[in-house]
Amino acid sequence: MIARGLLQALDSRQRTLLTLEDNQSVQTQTDNRWEGIWRSATSHYRGGSRRLARVFNILELPPMETSADLPTIQESHELAATALRSAKRRRRRTGPGPSPRLLPGLCSRKKNMAIVSPARHGFPFASSVQPKQSKQRSAISSRGLPILNFRICDLPSVDMFVPTANPVREPPIIVANTVLSLLALNYPANKLACYVSDDGCSPLTYFSLKETSKFAKIWVPFCKKYNVRVRAPFRYFLNPLVAAYDSEFRKDWKMTKVMSVVILIYFFFNFFREYEKLRRKVEDSTGDSFLLDGDDELETFSNAKPNNHSTIVKVVWENKGGVGDEKEVPHLVYISREKRPDYVHHYKSGAMNFLVIDFSNTSIFPSFRYRSLSSSGSSESFFARIDINNVMIHEFEQLRVSGLMTNAPYMLNVDCDMYANEADVVRQAMCVFLQKSKSPDRCAFVQFPQEFYDSNSDELAVVQSYLGRGVAGIQGPLYCGSGCFHTRRVMYGLSPDNLENNGDLSSSATIEFLDEDSLARKFGSSKELVISIVEALQGKSNPKTSLTDFIEAAQMVGHCHYEHQTNWGKTLGCLYDSVAEDMNTSIGIHLRGWSSSYICPDPPAFLGSTPSVGFEAIVQQRRWGTGAIEVLFNKQSPLRGMFSSKIRFRQRLAYLWVLMCLRSIPELFYCLLPAYCLLRNTALYPKGPCLAITVTIVAMHCLYTLWQFTNNGFSVRSWILATCGWLFSIHDILLKLLGISNVGFVVAKKTTPKTMPISGYEPIQRQDDGPNSCYVHKFEFDNSCHFRSSCHHEGGRSGLAENCACILVILLFLPFLKGLFAKGKYGIPLSTLSKAALLAMIFVVFAVGY
Numbered sequence: 001m002i003a004r005g006l007l008q009a010l011d012s013r014q015r016t017l018l019t020l021e022d023n024q025s026v027q028t029q030t031d032n033r034w035e036g037i038w039r040s041a042t043s044h045y046r047g048g049s050r051r052l053a054r055v056f057n058i059l060e061l062p063p064m065e066t067s068a069d070l071p072t073i074q075e076s077h078e079l080a081a082t083a084l085r086s087a088k089r090r091r092r093r094t095g096p097g098p099s100p101r102l103l104p105g106l107c108s109r110k111k112n113m114a115i116v117s118p119a120r121h122g123f124p125f126a127s128s129v130q131p132k133q134s135k136q137r138s139a140i141s142s143r144g145l146p147i148l149n150f151r152i153c154d155l156p157s158v159d160m161f162v163p164t165a166n167p168v169r170e171p172p173i174i175v176a177n178t179v180l181s182l183l184a185l186n187y188p189a190n191k192l193a194c195y196v197s198d199d200g201c202s203p204l205t206y207f208s209l210k211e212t213s214k215f216a217k218i219w220v221p222f223c224k225k226y227n228v229r230v231r232a233p234f235r236y237f238l239n240p241l242v243a244a245y246d247s248e249f250r251k252d253w254k255m256t257k258v259m260s261v262v263i264l265i266y267f268f269f270n271f272f273r274e275y276e277k278l279r280r281k282v283e284d285s286t287g288d289s290f291l292l293d294g295d296d297e298l299e300t301f302s303n304a305k306p307n308n309h310s311t312i313v314k315v316v317w318e319n320k321g322g323v324g325d326e327k328e329v330p331h332l333v334y335i336s337r338e339k340r341p342d343y344v345h346h347y348k349s350g351a352m353n354f355l356v357i358d359f360s361n362t363s364i365f366p367s368f369r370y371r372s373l374s375s376s377g378s379s380e381s382f383f384a385r386i387d388i389n390n391v392m393i394h395e396f397e398q399l400r401v402s403g404l405m406t407n408a409p410y411m412l413n414v415d416c417d418m419y420a421n422e423a424d425v426v427r428q429a430m431c432v433f434l435q436k437s438k439s440p441d442r443c444a445f446v447q448f449p450q451e452f453y454d455s456n457s458d459e460l461a462v463v464q465s466y467l468g469r470g471v472a473g474i475q476g477p478l479y480c481g482s483g484c485f486h487t488r489r490v491m492y493g494l495s496p497d498n499l500e501n502n503g504d505l506s507s508s509a510t511i512e513f514l515d516e517d518s519l520a521r522k523f524g525s526s527k528e529l530v531i532s533i534v535e536a537l538q539g540k541s542n543p544k545t546s547l548t549d550f551i552e553a554a555q556m557v558g559h560c561h562y563e564h565q566t567n568w569g570k571t572l573g574c575l576y577d578s579v580a581e582d583m584n585t586s587i588g589i590h591l592r593g594w595s596s597s598y599i600c601p602d603p604p605a606f607l608g609s610t611p612s613v614g615f616e617a618i619v620q621q622r623r624w625g626t627g628a629i630e631v632l633f634n635k636q637s638p639l640r641g642m643f644s645s646k647i648r649f650r651q652r653l654a655y656l657w658v659l660m661c662l663r664s665i666p667e668l669f670y671c672l673l674p675a676y677c678l679l680r681n682t683a684l685y686p687k688g689p690c691l692a693i694t695v696t697i698v699a700m701h702c703l704y705t706l707w708q709f710t711n712n713g714f715s716v717r718s719w720i721l722a723t724c725g726w727l728f729s730i731h732d733i734l735l736k737l738l739g740i741s742n743v744g745f746v747v748a749k750k751t752t753p754k755t756m757p758i759s760g761y762e763p764i765q766r767q768d769d770g771p772n773s774c775y776v777h778k779f780e781f782d783n784s785c786h787f788r789s790s791c792h793h794e795g796g797r798s799g800l801a802e803n804c805a806c807i808l809v810i811l812l813f814l815p816f817l818k819g820l821f822a823k824g825k826y827g828i829p830l831s832t833l834s835k836a837a838l839l840a841m842i843f844v845v846f847a848v849g850y
């Protein structure tokens, strides 16, 4: 691993460099921050090993001069190991210095390592590895270092999808912050478009987006001008000095004279006031009162129910180019797909497919189309005109309609509760996509890890750190549903085999995909659609169609009857049939032989909100667990097609991680056994040497997992807490397999961020945890509708091993136990108490054998 890491770093000689310049000239663009990190890391290591320093010095030079000096794999392994050891020693002596984890690739076991990606995808951050003096820098580029040069007009466009589902559980101010952070990304504004899909069809969400777009017009130019690092206002206003990049803002803030500081303070408070205004407006506008604002547009929502309404498409803001600040804000579109009570809508995957289908084709925004849309100014927007009752059918309609427009090759997928914490994130992803990879299994998607600002989702972090980085070395990371850049053609069902090295469709694929019959089978039989899909698959952009042509074509495909023969949700787009649609889709892509890349920058590129431990957390884990087992029984199951699919064997094994929640069954028995043995007065463990074996295995497991946690910087406490929660999904899946009930997507509750001006950083507290934060890790028994099994039986005396086992059980289920002895909302309601008592009685009767 270390050797690979170092080689990856060495690989960075073939560095990828994205250059962006407004005047469209090709210039080197350097990211100061990464350069700083790299420099501190190298100087740190320099002390550790002279030979390693030589390697790093080599790295800073152009490849032509150094290739002869490169170490062998064996050598680099030794160098890396020596450097690690001495860095650790040094750190122990001098306290935390620049952390070794900042050194890309080297310290793969450390948290927040800069990047792990399959070596063939190279090392995107290499762009930051630049010699200090600008003289040298230009020399390098003039010497022809392999730089990926892109003029602005050549950069691919990216559509950003933000799904939201419930304005109560997902307060619109959270969505607004996510959207603002995306709109303000460092990427040409006319190449970005942000689509908010609202499954709740809430006027409140629409209203807040409208307000957001107004605020964006001052916020986005401000962020870009001062290179603000954290571009979600609620985080920025926690501590603007830290949130700002080191560059101009800090310079202005610190160094310039009183006058400019005053101006900046005025600036800041102005923004803060504007943001507060936005926040208040959004938060105050509950109920229907704001509908009476005289805003005609909101009338669209008057008859819409979350579960029963036709499609609503609203262009909240359109980037028409032009001059000044306004051209800095990308398109912002609100859409709410059609829903009818009798039809399945496939939760988030349905929403994503709708977005993919609908709008991934908007690299050049067809402004004429939307202008006429808004001039119609009613809910009967264009898409609503081809309204069909069946939602599934409706989706296919959208596919056909969108096929008539231009194709955007990449799309970013972000949950509404995850803001972009790194303004360069699109460029980082593009560095991976735009490399001319020689390998045929090109990168299908780029995943950034999920990290959270409001709670330590310790177990997830540990899993990501081990599983995520591990699989990154096989076929690539799993798609986790958020913080992921997808390639459109892959979502359309292409395999790597279908493409030539230059990205064109191969001749056999041309026959297979572009055959009229198969196109009709997959996408429908409209001629216009067939033409546009062919162009999309060939990687061409479609010619713009005039609006009238578009309407005609769309109406023509409006009443067709081939919907159910299409592959949408089966092999195309986000796959259905699991509430963990991310896992499902991910397997679908890897099964076809694509690889993926993992970018793991520090600080994290996206930060989200997630419930820590408590009722909400268990609801979420239950959904994940259920979704994961559902995946096992699907067509895309990692257990199927052992020899037919192109997924690598070790990648397949990695997917079996989804079985993790099954461990709750033996755990449950393990919890019951000590009590059973105590009641029956029998021994749980064998005597003699066999006991030693059992104890050794259990101890090794515990110590190993504990080490994983502590190694990632988490406390022993978080290791204890991670065990609760998987059991409930077993129950769900049994009911689904027996056909008794279906599994739904319960949206996790998000907490409203609180903003604090300048007074410094204060961590955001979860609102429903109340003022007393010591309750954060307690299980809420009250309102726990899903609390059905209990597993705490203890007492009596028996062998030491049995007693130790009991202690372990108590430790593992500590949050439940704390709840047992608490009062009020953390106490146990009488009904649960009586059910538990009954279960316990049955258990005792069974155990004692009466």
Ligand SMILES: O=c1ccn([C@@H]2O[C@H](COP(=O)(O)OP(=O)(O)O[C@H]3O[C@H](CO)[C@@H](O)[C@H](O)[C@H]3O)[C@@H](O)[C@H]2O)c(=O)[nH]1
Pocket: 162, 163, 164, 165, 166, 170, 199, 346, 347, 348, 351, 414, 415, 416, 417, 480, 481, 482, 579, 580, 581, 582, 610, 620, 623, 624, 627, 745, 746, 747, 748, 749
């Ligand atoms: O019918 C639905 C349900 C949910 N969502 C959206 O899906 C996203 C994720 O929902 P959330 O409640 O936040 O779930 P989490 O458990 O936090 O999400 C994780 O797990 C999900 C699968 O269970 C993945 O889809 C997510 O990407 C992943 O971040 C949110 O933006 C929701 O608005 C919809 O658009 N429609």
Ligand SMILES: [Mn+2]
Pocket: 415, 417, 608, 609, 610, 748
């Ligand atoms: Mn979430």
